[in-house]
Amino acid sequence: EIVMTQSPATLSVSPGGRATLSCRASQSLSINNLAWYQQRPGQAPRLLIYGASARAPGIPGRFSGSGSGTDFTLTIGSLQSEDFAVYYCLQYNSWPRTFGQGTKVEIK
Amino acid sequence: QVQLQQWGTGLLKPSETVSLTCAVYGASFSQYYWTWIRQPPGKGLEWIGDTDFRGRTYYNPSLKSRLTISVDTSKNQFSLRLTSATAADTALYFCARSKDCSSTICSDAYDLWGQGTLVTVSS
Numbered sequence: 327e328i329v330m331t332q333s334p335a336t337l338s339v340s341p342g343g344r345a346t347l348s349c350r351a352s353q354s355l356s357i358n359n360l361a362w363y364q365q366r367p368g369q370a371p372r373l374l375i376y377g378a379s380a381r382a383p384g385i386p387g388r389f390s391g392s393g394s395g396t397d398f399t400l401t402i403g404s405l406q407s408e409d410f411a412v413y414y415c416l417q418y419n420s421w422p423r424t425f426g427q428g429t430k431v432e433i434k
Numbered sequence: 435q436v437q438l439q440q441w442g443t444g445l446l447k448p449s450e451t452v453s454l455t456c457a458v459y460g461a462s463f464s465q466y467y468w469t470w471i472r473q474p475p476g477k478g479l480e481w482i483g484d485t486d487f488r489g490r491t492y493y494n495p496s497l498k499s500r501l502t503i504s505v506d507t508s509k510n511q512f513s514l515r516l517t518s519a520t521a522a523d524t525a526l527y528f529c530a531r532s533k534d535c536s537s538t539i540c541s542d543a544y545d546l547w548g549q550g551t552l553v554t555v556s557s
Contacts, residue, residue: 327495357535357536357537357538357539358539359535359539359540359543361543361544363479365479370528370547370548370549370550371479371528371547373544373545376539376540376541376543376545377539377540377541380539380541382541382545414478414479416479416481416544418532418533418535418540418543418544419535419536420536421484421492422481422492422493422494422495423469423481423484423532423544424481425478425479425480425481426478427478428478428479
């Protein structure tokens with residue numbers, strides 16, 4: 327089983343600021359099937375990034391993903407009010423699928 | 435437009451069985467895997483398991499002994515049964531679309547989710 331570790335657990339950012347979230351896999355993903363999700367309270371997760379770096383349809387350009395192998399990053403440039411939420415990574419390269427524990431992006 | 439609509443028992447007692455169903459509208463049922471994911475209150479997301487239209491399944495090892503995911507291709511539906519429920523199974527359960535991505539980058543895996551069903555296990 328691939329263990330996904332996200333850091334930090336909480337990130338305090340000012341509106342308009344930049345957020346950098348990390349997700350590390352315990353084993354290298356042979357194919358970069360790594361997704362990032364945003365979850366607001368009371369809602370289902372929303373796919374932001376797939377394949378480590380491709381934006382899902384309708385996702386604003388301020389969201390970008392990068393990385394390969396074991397280290398992946400989600401960057402949110404110029405944070406808007408609606409971006410303050412919890413973010414999860416998911417590896418779907420192999421079964422069992424595994425999520426990171428989440429990073430909460432809060433208003434500084 | 436693809437939609438996933440889910441339903442099931444919301445309140446059950448310890449030792450009873452969690453039973454949920456998800457109906458798929460507007461998507462080719464046979465081209466995808468179909469998945470269950472859950473989220474305990476105030477906690478993170480946990481993958482439960484995937485099934486394809488033939489009934490080929492992959493399960494979370496921690497739940498495998500209590501878990502059955504099945505399909506009904508005549509209705510484009512798939513279901514979850516989790517036996518011997520405890521308070522630890524209290525969660526918001528989601529169904530979602532997935533795929534076998536072992537040989538290629540997938541753009542349409544875990545992209546569409548149901549609305550979620552809250553399951554509470556309490557005596």
